Amino acid sequence: MAGLAKSFGSGAMTNSIDEIAGNDLIFVIGSNPTENHPVIGAKMKRTVKNGTKLIVADPRRIELAEYADIVIQQKPGTDIALLNSMMNVIIEEGLEDTEFIEEHTENYEELKKIVSFYPPEKAEEITGVPADTIREAARLYASQDKSAIYYAMGITQHKSGTENVTSITSLAMLTGNVGRKSTGVNPLRGQSNVQGACDLGALANVYPGYQSVTDPDMKDKFEKAWGVEGLSDEVGLTVVEMFRAIDENKIKALYIMGENPALSDPDQGHIEAALEKVEFLVVQDIFMTETAEYADVVLPAACFAEKNGTFTNTDRRIQKVNKAVEAPGEAKADWEIICELSNKMGYEMDYNSTEEIMEEIAELTPIYGGVHYDRLDKEKIQWPCRDREDKGTQYLHKGGFIRGKGKFYPSHHIPSIEKADEEYEFIMMTGRMLYHYHTGTMTRNSQPIDEHVPDAYVEINAEDAEKMGIKNGDRVKIGSRRGEIETNAEIVETVQPGQIFMPFHFAESPANRLTMDELDPEAKIPELKVTAVKLQKT
Amino acid sequence: MKEIIIDGNSYKFDPGQTVLEVARGNDIDIPTLCYSEHLSITGACRMCLVENKENGSLETACTLPARDGLEVETDNDKIYDARKTVLDLILSDHPMTCMTCEANGDCQLQDLAYQFDIEESSYGSKKEDRFELEERNSFIVYDPDKCILCGKCVRADSELQCSDAIEFSERGFKTKVAAAFDEGLGGEDSSCVFCGLCVENCPTAALSYKPARKKGREYELRKQRTTCGYCGVGCQVELNIKGNEVIKVDSVYDDTAPNPDGEMCVKGRFAYGFIDSPDRLKYPLIKKDGEFVESSWDEALDYIADNLSRIRDEHGGREIGALSSARCTNEENYIMQKFMRAVMKTNSVEHCARL
Numbered sequence: 001m002a003g004l005a006k007s008f009g010s011g012a013m014t015n016s017i018d019e020i021a022g023n024d025l026i027f028v029i030g031s032n033p034t035e036n037h038p039v040i041g042a043k044m045k046r047t048v049k050n051g052t053k054l055i056v057a058d059p060r061r062i063e064l065a066e067y068a069d070i071v072i073q074q075k076p077g078t079d080i081a082l083l084n085s086m087m088n089v090i091i092e093e094g095l096e097d098t099e100f101i102e103e104h105t106e107n108y109e110e111l112k113k114i115v116s117f118y119p120p121e122k123a124e125e126i127t128g129v130p131a132d133t134i135r136e137a138a139r140l141y142a143s144q145d146k147s148a149i150y151y152a153m154g155i156t157q158h159k160s161g162t163e164n165v166t167s168i169t170s171l172a173m174l175t176g177n178v179g180r181k182s183t184g185v186n187p188l189r190g191q192s193n194v195q196g197a198c199d200l201g202a203l204a205n206v207y208p209g210y211q212s213v214t215d216p217d218m219k220d221k222f223e224k225a226w227g228v229e230g231l232s233d234e235v236g237l238t239v240v241e242m243f244r245a246i247d248e249n250k251i252k253a254l255y256i257m258g259e260n261p262a263l264s265d266p267d268q269g270h271i272e273a274a275l276e277k278v279e280f281l282v283v284q285d286i287f288m289t290e291t292a293e294y295a296d297v298v299l300p301a302a303c304f305a306e307k308n309g310t311f312t313n314t315d316r317r318i319q320k321v322n323k324a325v326e327a328p329g330e331a332k333a334d335w336e337i338i339c340e341l342s343n344k345m346g347y348e349m350d351y352n353s354t355e356e357i358m359e360e361i362a363e364l365t366p367i368y369g370g371v372h373y374d375r376l377d378k379e380k381i382q383w384p385c386r387d388r389e390d391k392g393t394q395y396l397h398k399g400g401f402i403r404g405k406g407k408f409y410p411s412h413h414i415p416s417i418e419k420a421d422e423e424y425e426f427i428m429m430t431g432r433m434l435y436h437y438h439t440g441t442m443t444r445n446s447q448p449i450d451e452h453v454p455d456a457y458v459e460i461n462a463e464d465a466e467k468m469g470i471k472n473g474d475r476v477k478i479g480s481r482r483g484e485i486e487t488n489a490e491i492v493e494t495v496q497p498g499q500i501f502m503p504f505h506f507a508e509s510p511a512n513r514l515t516m517d518e519l520d521p522e523a524k525i526p527e528l529k530v531t532a533v534k535l536q537k538t
Numbered sequence: 539m540k541e542i543i544i545d546g547n548s549y550k551f552d553p554g555q556t557v558l559e560v561a562r563g564n565d566i567d568i569p570t571l572c573y574s575e576h577l578s579i580t581g582a583c584r585m586c587l588v589e590n591k592e593n594g595s596l597e598t599a600c601t602l603p604a605r606d607g608l609e610v611e612t613d614n615d616k617i618y619d620a621r622k623t624v625l626d627l628i629l630s631d632h633p634m635t636c637m638t639c640e641a642n643g644d645c646q647l648q649d650l651a652y653q654f655d656i657e658e659s660s661y662g663s664k665k666e667d668r669f670e671l672e673e674r675n676s677f678i679v680y681d682p683d684k685c686i687l688c689g690k691c692v693r694a695d696s697e698l699q700c701s702d703a704i705e706f707s708e709r710g711f712k713t714k715v716a717a718a719f720d721e722g723l724g725g726e727d728s729s730c731v732f733c734g735l736c737v738e739n740c741p742t743a744a745l746s747y748k749p750a751r752k753k754g755r756e757y758e759l760r761k762q763r764t765t766c767g768y769c770g771v772g773c774q775v776e777l778n779i780k781g782n783e784v785i786k787v788d789s790v791y792d793d794t795a796p797n798p799d800g801e802m803c804v805k806g807r808f809a810y811g812f813i814d815s816p817d818r819l820k821y822p823l824i825k826k827d828g829e830f831v832e833s834s835w836d837e838a839l840d841y842i843a844d845n846l847s848r849i850r851d852e853h854g855g856r857e858i859g860a861l862s863s864a865r866c867t868n869e870e871n872y873i874m875q876k877f878m879r880a881v882m883k884t885n886s887v888e889h890c891a892r893l
């Protein structure tokens with residue numbers, strides 16, 4: 001979410017789920033809400049039934065496309081060219097919001113300069129989208145009063161992820177679609193508490209509440225609050241960097257709580273080697289995951305139904321998680337385990353309840369300053385919520401950006417790292433599907449779900465399949481420069497010729513054996529959406 | 539000020555409100571079967587009959603708009619008899635199998651039969667099933683013999699989930715709710731995504747959750763509201779627990795939730811079996827000679843503390859990293875980063891937001 005924070009000053013969804021009903025136009029790009037955020041997907045369908053306009057841009061013809069006024073199927077990895085071209089049309093035709101640009105933004109001249117290189121005909125060459133479709137989309141987006149953009153991993157999981165996002169923020173600023181109800185730039189978060197994990201400082205560069213670790217005042221504040229000295233003022237390593245550091249002998253111990261990088265992370269062969277190599281590995285989880293197999297110590301954790309606490313959802317809403325059942329055997333809540341370990345290591349962490357932890361969070365984290373358990377039962381609280389009197393914030397940047405002025409960060413088209421060639425003829429995209437979740441730890445252990453969708457598959461375009469003599473259900477081999485896997489073919493019309501799509505939830509056909517760990521240099525997100533592969537009937 | 543008179547008392551109302559809404563807002567009981575505040579109104583079941591005092595006619599309260607000066611009665615012999623007749627007719631085509639029914643104790647039809655004291659329909663009761671049970675999928679069972687054709691499932695499907703997966707099919711006595719081409723839910727041409735909203739809205743056991751069948755009935759269950767553990771929408775859900783096992787997940791209806799109309803998806807609704815899986819980790823495990831061996835918490839934590847302290851003291855905290863989790867709570871993420879920063883003295887604490 002680096003791009004969003006850079007442009008606006010905050011990396012979170014600007015507006016709220018409740019505001020979808022008020023959208024005049026919904027622009028979905030690089031996100032498949034009906035599969036990955038089904039309740040949001042259904043709300044969008046409901047709104048569109050009531051007359052809201054819909055533009056869907058995705059290399060695959062996703063379900064929402066059936067309801068769309070304009071469907072765009074850009075080639076994978078060409079979002080910047082598409083968005084630049086839409087902005088080109090908007091400026092050419094005088095549809096921009098001059099007042100908003102003047103009052104609330106900076107670097108507009110630079111944007112104008114760069115997007116001038118992207119007339120629709122030129123963008124058509126890059127994106128494969130007809131020039132007139134780009135024009136229509138630009139006009140439709142710019143002509144509505146309240147246009148809102150929704151995106152997800154289809155935008156961020158690229159080498160150019162940060163630039164993809166700043167192109168989106170530019171489009172919104174150009175038309176004044178930020179800081180008002182039912183508009184905005186809205187990343188949809190994939191996991192129950194990704195937003196919260198970011199908010200609470202599970203990020204190498206910030207303390208809770210996005211307070212920088214390199215800021216001496218912050219270091220001072222946290223040293224005092226925590227009663228310690230010598231907090232590091234050096235930005236730490238991100239996930240993929242940690243695994244590289246293991247390779248280079250720069251990380252000796254790894255503590256993994258509730259994650260399964262052996263399946264979720266790119267270039268699995270490399271991850272496995274690192275897990276094997278690291279001197280000391282602790283894994284704390286609810287199942288013996290693929291990752292836990294490598295551990296020196298495995299600790300049994302309670303799942304969400306067995307503990308108390310809070311999650312922060314995609315629209316910054318803090319909600320209670322309540323214990324419903326006892327954890328199995330001697331499993332404990334993750335926080336209890338870490339506290340006990342800390343006590344053993346001589347640093348006392350004595351909390352009687354998660355509520356006490358939240359009180360400490362509220363004290364140290366300005367955006368959570370008004371978050372107290374007694375409020376959460378009755379009120380809808382979305383951060384920033386600074387104190388008890390603060391009712392929280394339904395949409396951000398009202399009357400001006402958190403950053404002061406919103407900044408345009410235009411970019412030229414950045415080609416993806418791998419392209420289809422003679423040997424690797426197909427472009428593979430990875431993603432999620434409705435019935436399973438992430439690495440399958442939970443869904444694949446839930447009987448009716450696994451019974452309904454028991455096996456991995458790869459979506460192949462019908463024309464390609466016919467040429468290659470592949471039929472529905474055939475076993476196929478998929479190989480990239482990094483590895484090879486086998487799975488079942490599913491023949492579809494929804495992916496374009498030359499492209500395939502594969503969900504990554506399945507250990508028996510792990511898509512991430514094929515992907516690469518090349519990172520977006522700023523957001524440090526790997527390019528998972530564009531992998532060159534070859535396909536073969538077995 | 540505009541006022542309406544119900545049972546002799548005056549009540550204020552908002553424009554657009556129906557008599558039923560005004561009555562409910564003032565704790566006046568009117569029975570309903572096909573009405574839901576989350577769905578459009580069809581007036582199909584006629585259970586909510588009230589008497590319009592202007593002309594003595596019986597009208598359905600759920601469709602009758604409140605207007606200034608309107609006077610209605612909600613409780614007299616005429617109304618009672620009319621409602622009882624409606625109910626009597628519905629029950630004449632409903633199996634009297636409450637003893638073994640999933641919905642026993644959680645059935646609006648049963649509640650009304652109790653209230654109106656109908657043991658058996660005066661038209662005779664249904665002895666034989668007229669339809670086949672439909673359960674060709676892993677999630678939802680449809681028993682058309684228990685269906686009272688209130689249409690709430692069809693409306694929930696089309697108005698809330700917007701799937702248009704089910705419709706009324708056939709006519710007259712043969713009417714039932716069916717999926718595309720009568721293939722059943724989840725068939726080749728079905729647009730059903732198993733959100734469960736149809737089951738949630740069913741007043742009887744015509745629709746029920748397959749994995750919850752025979753697992754326990756309403757009065758045996760404990761309920762706990764919580765936040766769904768799957769995607770980032772953060773739906774509020776109600777776990778239903780028997781003993782120490784979650785046996786089904788119901789909707790929560792709350793305006794402060796991201797899913798105020800009880801919306802959910804197949805994962806939130808059905809993917810809870812992992813909680814009680816026999817494969818869950820139950821004890822700390824330490825790898826000794828390549829094999830995991832069960833240990834006590836004390837032993838495992840001492841072992842970890844020794845190793846982390848050693849590595850920190852020999853190489854410095856920057857050689858230790860941690861992955862916190864997007865599936866753990868805010869409090870847990872806070873504790874993890876505090877531990878890494880305050881005890882390990884490193885900022886290498888991350889999670890997979892980037893993936």
Ligand code: FES
Nearest residue numbers: 570581583584600
């Ligand atoms: S509740 Fe009014 S007709 Fe069914």
